[in-house]
Amino acid sequence: MAGNREFANRRLHSLLGVIPVGVFLIQHLVVNSYGLRGEDAFNKAAHFMGNLPFRLLLETAIIYLPLLYHAVYGIYIAFTAKNNVGRYGYFRNWMFMLQRVTGIITLIFVVWHLWETRIQAAFGTHVDFQMMENILSNPLMLWFYIIGIVSTTFHFANGLWSFAVSWGITVSPKSQRISTYVTLVIFVALSALGVSTILAFA
Amino acid sequence: MAEAKTVRFVITRQDQPDSAPYTEEFDLPYRPNMNVISALMEIRRNPVTVKGEKTTPIAWDMNCLEEVCGACSMVINGKPRQSCTALVDQLEQPIRLEPMRTFPVVRDLQVDRSRMFDSLKKVKAWIPIDGTYNLGPGPRMPERKRQWAYELSKCMTCGVCLEACPNVNSNSDFIGPAPLSQVRLFNAHPTGAMNKAERLNAIMGDGGLANCGNSQNCVQSCPKGIPLTTSIAALNRDTTLQSFRNFFGSDQV
Numbered sequence A: 001m002a003g004n005r006e007f008a009n010r011r012l013h014s015l016l017g018v019i020p021v022g023v024f025l026i027q028h029l030v031v032n033s034y035g036l037r038g039e040d041a042f043n044k045a046a047h048f049m050g051n052l053p054f055r056l057l058l059e060t061a062i063i064y065l066p067l068l069y070h071a072v073y074g075i076y077i078a079f080t081a082k083n084n085v086g087r088y089g090y091f092r093n094w095m096f097m098l099q100r101v102t103g104i105i106t107l108i109f110v111v112w113h114l115w116e117t118r119i120q121a122a123f124g125t126h127v128d129f130q131m132m133e134n135i136l137s138n139p140l141m142l143w144f145y146i147i148g149i150v151s152t153t154f155h156f157a158n159g160l161w162s163f164a165v166s167w168g169i170t171v172s173p174k175s176q177r178i179s180t181y182v183t184l185v186i187f188v189a190l191s192a193l194g195v196s197t198i199l200a201f202a
Numbered sequence B: 001m002a003e004a005k006t007v008r009f010v011i012t013r014q015d016q017p018d019s020a021p022y023t024e025e026f027d028l029p030y031r032p033n034m035n036v037i038s039a040l041m042e043i044r045r046n047p048v049t050v051k052g053e054k055t056t057p058i059a060w061d062m063n064c065l066e067e068v069c070g071a072c073s074m075v076i077n078g079k080p081r082q083s084c085t086a087l088v089d090q091l092e093q094p095i096r097l098e099p100m101r102t103f104p105v106v107r108d109l110q111v112d113r114s115r116m117f118d119s120l121k122k123v124k125a126w127i128p129i130d131g132t133y134n135l136g137p138g139p140r141m142p143e144r145k146r147q148w149a150y151e152l153s154k155c156m157t158c159g160v161c162l163e164a165c166p167n168v169n170s171n172s173d174f175i176g177p178a179p180l181s182q183v184r185l186f187n188a189h190p191t192g193a194m195n196k197a198e199r200l201n202a203i204m205g206d207g208g209l210a211n212c213g214n215s216q217n218c219v220q221s222c223p224k225g226i227p228l229t230t231s232i233a234a235l236n237r238d239t240t241l242q243s244f245r246n247f248f249g250s251d252q253v
Helices: A005-018 A019-036 A040-048 A055-080 A093-122 A131-137 A139-166 A171-202 B038-047 B113-122 B144-155 B160-164 B176-187 B194-202 B218-219 B228-250
Strands: B006-013 B022-029 B073-076 B077-081 B095-100 B105-107
Touching: A005 A055, A005 B194, A005 B228, A019 A040, A019 A055, A019 A139, A019 A171, A019 B160, A040 A131, A055 A093, A055 B176, A131 A171, A131 B113, A131 B228, A139 A171, A139 B022, A139 B228, A171 B228, B006 B038, B022 B038, B038 B160, B073 B160, B113 B176, B144 B176, B160 B176, B160 B218, B176 B194, B194 B228, B218 B228
Parallel strands: B006 B095
Antiparallel strands: B006 B022, B073 B077, B073 B095
16 A cells, blocks of 8 residues: 555545535526526526636636546546445445446536537537527436436535545534435435426426 | 254355356255354265265354354355354245355355455554563553443454445455454554554555445444444544645644
């Protein structure tokens, strides 16, 4: 055990998932929920976010680079595990497995979402309420978005639980149990926010 | 008269470390208070399968026969545990015995747990008190803390937690829960605490603490009820502080 790159890598992976990626997720879901207030409100909010000063710099430093690191190292973590929920069907073991499964689903969803709303935008597509309405008019895409959002919020909420363990914040079994309930509430709340917004477009 | 009661065993066997495993079935006459080891001894006395074929006796490890040495661990009906305390009356039949495949199989149910003892060396799971002169008595340990530490000291390196862990496998070099919990035990000892940083730095190396994925199978599986995941979380806190000390510097050596 000569090097300690792995320790630093794992801790960085855990930290970046919460700050800034997790914080961005909440911000993103909150801003998008302007869609619940109608087309004009959403377009105004999207326009404001899209015209922030230093937008590309902010996106790169706060979203793209941390997300890229989290995704690449996450794939490595997901595929080093040998899941065994069949033999050990304990609650935490299920969460362990789901954390890895939702990580992969979220990655696929995020790549697709980036392609539709960022890369195509760079080629001139206008990002607004109309665009989302067009995407989600396809029932297949609607389900893809709902699954993608729920998987993302699960991965974030459960990741918050393991962040607290990995950094030594929740040590006692009691604190870990209570943080399970807290993160469960966060999962339900963020899922409700995200899915209701999506249904506002559809 | 009713037919004599028998017990059916389905045993995964392997002749060589690198040969293919196969299963053999055995029927044994039921006796009250049988455990898996007494059944294996019975098969050894008369190694004949259900098909009536004579076969070789089954190889397995055992030592203390009272669940304190950890040698007789194997996978019994899908769960790793000690065969000495696996009572036939409490097991569903047929009773399936397999080796703990997380470890290299030597033969039949016998595995090589050397990696666990190597891990204990890596994490310095001892208290260095040897010297060229008498160092005198060490600091005393409060009774409450001694009782707490006793629970951690029950670890018998049996390998069940490594077998249950999804992150201990051929793709990873994770040392597993048992040696990590030993770091917490020896760091808690007043004399052992003098080498706390050395042990923490050892588990911050590759294959160490950070590989834990919090599936918490270990704490569910430990036959001694050791709070392994609490140990791991406590070490997560200790290593967080240790990494700050290492990187930003500290006024303490």
